[in-house]
Amino acid sequence: MVDKDLDSGNSICNxxxxxxxxxxxxxxxxxxxxxxxPALDLHWLTRDKPFNSYVCILSSYxxxxxxxxxxxxxxxxASCLEDFEFLLHLRHHEFWSYMLYDEAAMTAVVxxxxxxNPYYRKEVESSTIGEHDAALTNAMTLYAELLNRAVxxxxxxxxxxxxxxxxxxxxxxxxxxxxxxxxxxxxxxxxVIAVGDADANNLxxxxxxxxxxxxxxxxxxxxxxxxxxxxxxxxxxxxxQVDNEGCEGAGGGTLLDPDAETxxxxxxxxALDCAYTLRMLIQLCPELLEACEQLKLVQIIANxxxxxxxxxxxxxYLINAQASSLCWLNEARQQFLNxxxxxxxxxxxxxxxxxxVELLQECLSAQTFVIDYQRQYPVEQDIAILxxxxxxxxxxxxxxxxxxxxxxxxxxTSGVIxxxxxxxxxxxxxxxxxxxxxxxQAALPAAAATGNSNSARDIDLEVFAVLDVLPDLxxxxxxxxxxxxxxxxxxxxxxxxxxxxPDLVHMTRQEAFIPxxxxxxxxxxxxxxxxxxxxxxxxxxxxxxxxxxxxxQGKGLPGAPWNAEQLLDDKRDIGQLKKRYEQYSLVEETPxxxxxxxxxxxxxxxxxxxxxxxxxxxxxxxxKLQQASAASSAYEAQDxxxxxxxxxxxxxGGDDERKGSQNANTNTKRNDFxxxxxxTRARYQQRQMTKYGQRAQANVEGAPKGQGQTQQxxxxxxxxxxxxxxxxxxxxxxxxxxxRSKGMMS
Numbered sequence: 001m002v003d004k005d006l007d008s009g010n011s012i013c014n015x016x017x018x019x020x021x022x023x024x025x026x027x028x029x030x031x032x033x034x035x036x037x038p039a040l041d042l043h044w045l046t047r048d049k050p051f052n053s054y055v056c057i058l059s060s061y062x063x064x065x066x067x068x069x070x071x072x073x074x075x076x077x078a079s080c081l082e083d084f085e086f087l088l089h090l091r092h093h094e095f096w097s098y099m100l101y102d103e104a105a106m107t108a109v110v111x112x113x114x115x116x117n118p119y120y121r122k123e124v125e126s127s128t129i130g131e132h133d134a135a136l137t138n139a140m141t142l143y144a145e146l147l148n149r150a151v152x153x154x155x156x157x158x159x160x161x162x163x164x165x166x167x168x169x170x171x172x173x174x175x176x177x178x179x180x181x182x183x184x185x186x187x188x189x190x191x192v193i194a195v196g197d198a199d200a201n202n203l204x205x206x207x208x209x210x211x212x213x214x215x216x217x218x219x220x221x222x223x224x225x226x227x228x229x230x231x232x233x234x235x236x237x238x239x240x241q242v243d244n245e246g247c248e249g250a251g252g253g254t255l256l257d258p259d260a261e262t263x264x265x266x267x268x269x270x271a272l273d274c275a276y277t278l279r280m281l282i283q284l285c286p287e288l289l290e291a292c293e294q295l296k297l298v299q300i301i302a303n304x305x306x307x308x309x310x311x312x313x314x315x316x317y318l319i320n321a322q323a324s325s326l327c328w329l330n331e332a333r334q335q336f337l338n339x340x341x342x343x344x345x346x347x348x349x350x351x352x353x354x355x356x357v358e359l360l361q362e363c364l365s366a367q368t369f370v371i372d373y374q375r376q377y378p379v380e381q382d383i384a385i386l387x388x389x390x391x392x393x394x395x396x397x398x399x400x401x402x403x404x405x406x407x408x409x410x411x412x413t414s415g416v417i418x419x420x421x422x423x424x425x426x427x428x429x430x431x432x433x434x435x436x437x438x439x440x441q442a443a444l445p446a447a448a449a450t451g452n453s454n455s456a457r458d459i460d461l462e463v464f465a466v467l468d469v470l471p472d473l474x475x476x477x478x479x480x481x482x483x484x485x486x487x488x489x490x491x492x493x494x495x496x497x498x499x500x501x502p503d504l505v506h507m508t509r510q511e512a513f514i515p516x517x518x519x520x521x522x523x524x525x526x527x528x529x530x531x532x533x534x535x536x537x538x539x540x541x542x543x544x545x546x547x548x549x550x551x552x553q554g555k556g557l558p559g560a561p562w563n564a565e566q567l568l569d570d571k572r573d574i575g576q577l578k579k580r581y582e583q584y585s586l587v588e589e590t591p592x593x594x595x596x597x598x599x600x601x602x603x604x605x606x607x608x609x610x611x612x613x614x615x616x617x618x619x620x621x622x623x624k625l626q627q628a629s630a631a632s633s634a635y636e637a638q639d640x641x642x643x644x645x646x647x648x649x650x651x652x653g654g655d656d657e658r659k660g661s662q663n664a665n666t667n668t669k670r671n672d673f674x675x676x677x678x679x680t681r682a683r684y685q686q687r688q689m690t691k692y693g694q695r696a697q698a699n700v701e702g703a704p705k706g707q708g709q710t711q712q713x714x715x716x717x718x719x720x721x722x723x724x725x726x727x728x729x730x731x732x733x734x735x736x737x738x739x740r741s742k743g744m745m746s
Contacts, residue, residue: 119196353390
């Protein structure tokens, strides 16, 4: 039993005006015993009814519930409203006791904020309400009351003093909020998305909440700064989900929700939520801008904008060109650009010129981001302001950035991103379809570029490239797969990783390709059907103006001879040979009088004949050849001995005349690279006549036949017959050695 004084008023309960942490209330039990109970205690939890868990009024992907589902939501929402009203009507110490010791009380508030309607979808919700749909009108009114009560509970948590007798010390208040997780960064993010800045009053309330939270506990600012690092992991997660199309539950996996238009709707909504949350956090807490610079959040957004968003557009567009997720993704793009704009404006106002120049320079590699950002916020305007405020900025860096952004924008031919997002549900069905088409064209540079590039691709060549690696696949399956990727390498990687688009996962991979019949196309164009194997191809003279073949008209082929006489009279080959041999006449011949070294105009057979009649000068090579010869006569040995004696005699001196002639010949021979064969032949004949006399002229002809032959003629003939294998033309090796010994080239 509670003391009467406890129910008479708060001033009597706390006459000393103690803070909540030091306050103790007096209770009287049923046996009349008084006892002191702290103001924060489990004793004050007297509620028997459990707190309800809120359910979102929106079904999957932004559709409002209707029918029985809406009635069920209305019942749950009414119970939650009663719970919130109960918490707000509690006395100061009871409210804080429920918040601290009853987890279900705070869970009900957090669950509502997590499942609340995003503020950027409110226009969609209101547009679906008809004038005579009272149930949906009441539902939206009830939701507005729920949101109002939830915000009031958050603000009561942040209020340290409600009256002169109901207050908490700042240290205790900070400890209660921070240590018990009554207020956290996730709660603040959910609150931002639930309230939003669509209305000026809502924005003022959020600003007051953030200012109060950071004032009560400065550690919340550190938590918010650390929470910004989550976005890098969030962007990486979305990129992985988009790349892993075949993974169940990922961006391109099986449709787990029948209401989803594409497998990428979850990823797009997550990106949209991240974009709005990040923009609101920076707007409500400017102290986070410094952390954004340190984390290089702008560069992370630019890379995500350039790599993941175009791929999302292309995949969604190929599956469903009228999907609502294309509009959502376009909104996310706009919000990401607004985030970057706020960061750059903050750097410009604070005079961080060097950081701004480096930021813009690093973003140049993300061409898609650069194009949209330059269209929305031309950098030359910011640079002009920056140069005035920071004159120390180097001009060449500024000129490089301006030229880079302008050149990138000038090379793009796609449409401009929508500056103002117009929800499709605000229009009629026909206008909605047109608006979607226009916005998809405006916000789909990557998909459009991919479509243009696919038209210029050689699909047949890429099909064979895939078959070289995976020969078990069918050409029909490969032709269905290749348009989904930029090249054959990406298609092969997707097949090997089992990461195929959802509509091709269960397709037969051995599907054959049946090409279109050219006769059918020809019949549609001309109305005439032929039955020739070459109908409609590049050799068909009936459909091609310039067929790739020779058209034969009349007898023979074009340019061919008409008859045998014309064929035999063709002298073109002879003319070609004549031109060929005329090229050899281009070698210049120098006359003997002008200093030619060698002029060989005699017959070598004459020298060979003389060599066969008499032995050459003794040399080392000839000696070896003679030793190896199997047949040698005494006459030859005697000739060789006499020849050696003559050589010795000549080397010893001889008479003066011969010595003078020999010295002259030696000097001439030494001066000439190759001695004149005429001189050599004359000297050889002179020596033969001197040594042998008449024997040098061996007569083998003799008298005419029938008149008898002399004994010397018969002997000469026998000698010649016996030794002809080692002399004359029968021993070319010895002849070549002789010519070399005389200084002549063989």
